[in-house]
Amino acid sequence: MSRKLITVLLVFSFSFGISASEHLRQLEIDSSNTTKHSTKINGKKVSYSATTGTQPVWDKEGHPTASLFYTYYQRTDIKDNSTRPLLISFNGGPGSASVWMHVAYTGPRVLNVDNEGFPLQPYGVKTNPYSILDVADIVFVNPVNTGYSRVLPNKEGKMPSKEQQKKMFFGVNADIKYLADWVNTFVSRTNRWRSPKYLIGESYGTTRVSGLALELQNRQWMYLNGVILVSPTDIGIDRKGPVKAANRLPYFAAAAWYHNALASELQSKDLLELLPEVEGFTINEYIPALAKGGFINAEEKQAIATKVAHYSGLSIDEVLGSNLDIATSYFWKALLRNRKQTIGRLDSRYLGIDKKTVGERPDYNSELTSWLHSFTPAINYYLREELDYVTDIKYNMFGPVHPWDRTNNKTGENLRQAMAQNPYLNVMIQAGYYDGATNYFDAKYTMWQLDPSGLMKERLSFKGYRSGHMMYLRHDDLRDANQDIRAFMKATLPSKDKAAKY
Numbered sequence: 001m002s003r004k005l006i007t008v009l010l011v012f013s014f015s016f017g018i019s020a021s022e023h024l025r026q027l028e029i030d031s032s033n034t035t036k037h038s039t040k041i042n043g044k045k046v047s048y049s050a051t052t053g054t055q056p057v058w059d060k061e062g063h064p065t066a067s068l069f070y071t072y073y074q075r076t077d078i079k080d081n082s083t084r085p086l087l088i089s090f091n092g093g094p095g096s097a098s099v100w101m102h103v104a105y106t107g108p109r110v111l112n113v114d115n116e117g118f119p120l121q122p123y124g125v126k127t128n129p130y131s132i133l134d135v136a137d138i139v140f141v142n143p144v145n146t147g148y149s150r151v152l153p154n155k156e157g158k159m160p161s162k163e164q165q166k167k168m169f170f171g172v173n174a175d176i177k178y179l180a181d182w183v184n185t186f187v188s189r190t191n192r193w194r195s196p197k198y199l200i201g202e203s204y205g206t207t208r209v210s211g212l213a214l215e216l217q218n219r220q221w222m223y224l225n226g227v228i229l230v231s232p233t234d235i236g237i238d239r240k241g242p243v244k245a246a247n248r249l250p251y252f253a254a255a256a257w258y259h260n261a262l263a264s265e266l267q268s269k270d271l272l273e274l275l276p277e278v279e280g281f282t283i284n285e286y287i288p289a290l291a292k293g294g295f296i297n298a299e300e301k302q303a304i305a306t307k308v309a310h311y312s313g314l315s316i317d318e319v320l321g322s323n324l325d326i327a328t329s330y331f332w333k334a335l336l337r338n339r340k341q342t343i344g345r346l347d348s349r350y351l352g353i354d355k356k357t358v359g360e361r362p363d364y365n366s367e368l369t370s371w372l373h374s375f376t377p378a379i380n381y382y383l384r385e386e387l388d389y390v391t392d393i394k395y396n397m398f399g400p401v402h403p404w405d406r407t408n409n410k411t412g413e414n415l416r417q418a419m420a421q422n423p424y425l426n427v428m429i430q431a432g433y434y435d436g437a438t439n440y441f442d443a444k445y446t447m448w449q450l451d452p453s454g455l456m457k458e459r460l461s462f463k464g465y466r467s468g469h470m471m472y473l474r475h476d477d478l479r480d481a482n483q484d485i486r487a488f489m490k491a492t493l494p495s496k497d498k499a500a501k502y
Contacts, residue, residue: 025392027150029056029067035388036076039108039127041134047076048108048133052389054148055186057178063155065168068182069148071098071387072139072190073108082194085136085225085489088183090143092204092233094175095401097147098140099379101202101230105472106132106482107140109382111374116349117473119370123377125386130482135489136198139186143179143208144169145399148391171405176211177219183212184220196493198226200485203438203469206232207411213425214414223422223500226492227415228485229429231438231469235412237449239442242290245325246282249311251439252331253278255348256313258434261335263310271433271466278311279441290324328436329361342366347468348434367468372397416451419459423500426459426492430481432471433464440464461488 032053039046051072056064078084089106091098104111109125132138142149151169153159160168168174187193201209206229216222229235239247256262257271266274289296289304296304305319312319312326313335319326332343333354340357344350344367352366376397383389419425429447431440447460463484465471472478494500 027067027069027148027152027391027393028054029064029152030054033387033389035386037108039131039133041108041129041131043129044134046108046134049074049076050108050387052383052387055182055189056152057144057182064152065154065160066144066151066178067149068144069142070139070186071102071107071383072137072186073133074137074190075133081137081192083493084195085198085493086187086192086195087132087136087138087198087200087485089138089140090179090199090201090205090208091146092202092206092208093146093398093401094143094170094204094404095146095399096204097379097395097397097399098142099147099375099395099397100470101200101472102140103375103378103382104470105478106138106200106485108133109386110478111378111473113374113473115475117347117467117470117475119373123374123381125378125382128478130479132482132485132489135486137192137195141179141182143175143401145401146396147399148393148395149399150393166403166405170401170403172207172211172407172409172411174405175208176215176411179208180212180215180220183216184222187222193222196225196489197222198228198489199224200228200230202230204233206230207235207409210235210411210415213418217418217422223424224418225424225426225494226488227425227427228488229427229443231431231435231471232429232443232446233438234442235415235446235450236409237412237446239445239449242287243445245290246286247441247445248326248328248331248439249282249286249308250275250278250441251348251433251436252312252314252326254433254440255331255343255436256311256335258349259313259336259343261313266310275433279444281307281311282441286324294323327360332362332436333359344368344370344436344468346435346437347432347470347473348436349468371470371473412446412450416456419451419456423502424492424494426488427461428484428488429460429462430471430484431462431464432468432477433466435469435471437469 032051034049034051037048054067054069057066059065089101091100108128108131110128112120112124112126199209209227213227305316308319309316337357342352342362345365347367350367354363380395429443431443433440447462465477467474467477472481
């Protein structure tokens with residue numbers, strides 16, 4: 001097309017009132033769209049509505065600074081929601097959309113995957129027969145720059161600088177602060193102040209919800225009944241040095257057992273029989289040995305290396321060559337080297353193949369590439385074609401939020417303090433045994449260290465599953481993990497005569 005013809009078309013467009021601004025790819029700042037549905041959960045019919053929309057974040061002067069995309073599921077055959085739980089769901093990253101738990105775990109629709117969680121075509125979603133929507137309403141929240149959520153121009157019409165955006169949104173404490181404000185507005189708009197409230201976060205989302213528990217309580221005067229930590233991070237609880245190194249071993253043993261890479265006397269045991277044995281060795285022998293560093297005597301070092309090799313599926317030479325401290329990336333590359341395969345980081349059931357069998361780490365994360373097969377087409381199809389949310393904005397599976405400010409992370413201590421101040425507040429941890437990124441034994445250690453007094457340990461619980469970071473991708477764990485949430489909610493909804501007091 002000639003430049004002259006383009007000019008004529010532009011003049012024609014503006015003459016008839018068609019401006020370039022009408023074609024800007026912009027997020028609608030404040031919107032909602034509701035559709036009606038029904039499903040079967042545990043064999044019983046459940047009618048529900050799904051509201052997709054955007055809700056702003058405002059600054060102190062009342063100017064919108066960002067708008068967050070959310071999906072809110074509400075059972076429609078319940079007349080009184082004052083005793084019906086509201087579950088507020090966040091994923092992690094930081095920079096990850098809420099897609100993962102939305103269309104694979106607690107929501108009414110889940111991915112079209114096989115029983116072990118591997119992708120199937122045609123891509124899409126199917127009924128989730130185990131969704132907790134029968135007992136709780138759910139809102140899936142996408143933090144700034146994830147999903148369809150976006151930063152907005154300032155009152156002068158200019159985008160904030162990268163440094164300004166970091167200060168406003170992209171850090172441990174900034175994230176918690178603006179999300180607490182957003183949750184307050186959402187609860188007010190949906191008339192859910194009387195409802196029991198629960199937070200669930202996965203991966204970095206556990207850092208987020210741990211901090212939110214106290215922020216909501218102390219700054220928004222909103223008290224929770226429960227916090228669910230799925231595949232938790234360290235939530236600011238220190239586990240460096242010998243503890244960090246040794247805590248990997250139970251996960252190594254689980255992954256090696258899954259791939260039949262251990263000695264026959266270990267393979268003959270069930271996983272849940274093997275793991276307590278490895279955990280005991282880790283606490284009682286491995287951590288003390290690593291604490292001795294280079295001053296451990298040769299005989300003890302050899303004995304420890306022999307046991308670590310026995311439990312990990314690696315050779316004694318590999319363990320000694322690592323000075324007893326085996327990097328997870330090396331383990332993913334080395335465990336099945338003789339089979340010319342690597343194992344996944346977030347879920348070590350997944351296998352990969354590298355260009356070369358030599359090396360210190362895999363070429364790629366085999367589990368993540370598999371998941372993106374399923375999740376990306378599914379969420380784009382589902383929101384647009386089933387929930388009728390139509391936009392030209394790109395759905396960010398992973399959004400631009402870095403560099404993330406990780407300083408002053410006291411979220412674990414904040415969660416402890418929130419529990420201490422609120423006798424109703426309970427915490428449940430869910431973790432997959434084959435997760436090599438946020439391993440299950442680190443999750444147990446975090447639970448043990450969360451309340452050093454031990455006075456609240458009856459309000460802390462752990463659930464483990466025979467899968468990885470997203471344990472719910474495996475059919476049996478989808479069923480069991482959702483049922484564990486149901487049981488947790490039932491146990492943490494106090495009777496009418498049970499006051500919040502010690």
